[in-house]
Amino acid sequence: MKAYRFDSFDSLDELRLRDEPDPRPQRGEVLVRVHAVSLNFRDLAMLRGRYPRPCHPGLIPVSDAAGEVVDVGEGVSSFKVGDRVMGAFHPRWFGGEMPSTIQSDSYGAESDGWLCELKAVSQEAIVRAPDALTYVEASTLPCAGLTAWTALTGPTPIRAGHTVLVQGSGGVSIFALQLARAVGASVIATTSSAAKAEQLKALGASAVVNYAEDPQWGRSVRKLTGGRGVDRVVEVGGPGTIAQSLRAAAVGGEIASIGFLSTENPGIDFFQLKTSGASFRNITVGDRNGLLELGRAVQASRLKPIVDHVFAFEDAKAAFTHLESGSHLGKVVIRCVD
Incomplete structure (x- = not known):
């Protein structure tokens, strides 16, 4: 099979395509022909030295994929050849409390990811893809889709009448x-x-607020809600946006902390945090059960993921470059099988 590996994280040029032996599924494993993978900011963060966890060179990158089961190992009962599946972002977090292995299981950082033609993986580390989605669309759910789902559900699920800030x-x-x-x-x-x-x-x-033209966009968001504030902030910026998110959140609202896109870090005013009346919840994508729930919700609502651009497998570097440009809206995907 062909697989990409980062020989080092010095530059994108270190992403190299290799010919490797085809993997074979062991007991309890399935062999997946990878049809599509989708990129996330974390893939760039590793490359640019901004990922908050250890990253080891020499690994296959990318955490999100969808594909077809082409072989099964001994003892596999959950899947059969021909099943359409997605990989779970956390392969050993099935539900409940986050496992202690969460870091060592990190695709692309401490274990081989999915930017390859074939991958052998535990039957517990995949779920069925929604029937209504293509492989390209399904590949966008394991990280971005599930993270959004976790941010909107959680202890107090968002429902009709609530207001969300993205x-x-x-x-x-x-x-x-x-x-x-x-x-x-x-x-x-x-x-x-x-x-x-x-x-x-x-x-x-x-409504949409232009944060480049309005540095105090948190106050503007609050005005748009009649002064009440939003019930949920899907906070992807991190240190550079948290202060405005606190201004935008309603008393009793929640800031779902997800990303660290911003590079500046002005710090957090403790008294602003204390007096905002909002709660703060850290999101680490979500567990396998959440991915199952998301798949059912996508199927029932007929939601179609927004895909900005699909790159060919041989153009993987161009996909990373496009993601880094920030010009995309939605997901950037690499198609591994024509």
């Missing part, structure tokens, strides 16, 4: 917009692009 137009934010609208919630979005503002409105955002 930041930017990346994969998690777009999924959060779509999922929130699917349950009847209102969505306010931020962006720095007038063109993207129109696209976000077309996807269902009731």
Whole structure:
């Protein structure tokens, strides 16, 4: 099979295509022919030295994939040849408390990921892909889709009448917009692009605030809610946006902390955090059971993931470059099988 590996994290040029022996499924494993993988900011963060966990060179990158089961090992009962599947972002977090292995299982950082033609994986580390989605679309669910789902569900699920704030137009934010609208919630979005503002409105955002033109966008978001604030902030910016998110959140609302897209870190005013009245919940994508729930929700709501661009397997480097440009809206996908 062919597989990409990062020989080092010095530059994107270190992503090299190799010929490797085809893997064979062992007891309890399935062999998946990878049809598509989708990229996430974490894939760039590893390359640019911004990932908050250890990253080891020489591994196959990318955490998210969809494909077809082409062989099964002894003792496999959950899947059969021909099944359409997605990989779980955390292969050994099935539900409940996060396992202690969460770091060592990290695809692309401490274990081989999915940017390859074939992958042998435990039958417990995959789920069935929604029937209504293509492989390209299904590959976007394991990280971005599930992260948005976890942010909107959790202890207090978002429902009709609530208001959600999403930041930017990346994969998690777009999924959060779509999922929130699917349950009847209102969505306010931020962006720095007038063109993207129109696209976000077309996807269902009731209002869009340009954060480049309005540095105090948190106050503007609050005004759009009549002074109440939003019930949920899907916080993907991190240190550079948290202060405005606190201003935007309603008393009793929640900030679902997901990403670290911003590079600046002005710090957090403790008294602003204390007096905001909002709770803070850290999101680490989600467990396998959450991915199953998301798949059912996508199927029932007929939600279609927004895919910005699909690159050929041999153009994998161009896909990373496109993601880094920030010009995308939705997900960037690499098709591994024509």
